[in-house]
Amino acid sequence: xxxxxxxxxxxxxxxxxxxxxxxxxxxxxxxxxxxxxxxxxxxxxxxxxxxxxxxxxxxxxxxxxxxxxxxxxxxxx
Numbered sequence: 001x002x003x004x005x006x007x008x009x010x011x012x013x014x015x016x017x018x019x020x021x022x023x024x025x026x027x028x029x030x031x032x033x034x035x036x037x038x039x040x041x042x043x044x045x046x047x048x049x050x051x052x053x054x055x056x057x058x059x060x061x062x063x064x065x066x067x068x069x070x071x072x073x074x075x076x077x
Contacts (some may be wrong), residue, residue, distance in 0.1 A: 006049050010042055
């Protein structure tokens with residue numbers, strides 16, 4: 001769900017920039033607005049999606065380990 005949302009928003013950004021060419025000409029301190037949006041809006045979203053995915057994978061691994069061998073719980077889990 002989270003990945004789908006992030007990919008949808010990311011894929012729609014070039015479409016929006018192409019439909020509104022004035023957006024591509026806007027600069028902030030000499031840097032194009034599209035670069036600022038990519039760097040400060042999308043990158044943190046992808047970091048959050050990656051963190052969430054990693055967290056879910058760890059939890060799933062612990063549940064699977066408990067299912068397969070419940071007696072040998074790892075101390076770091």
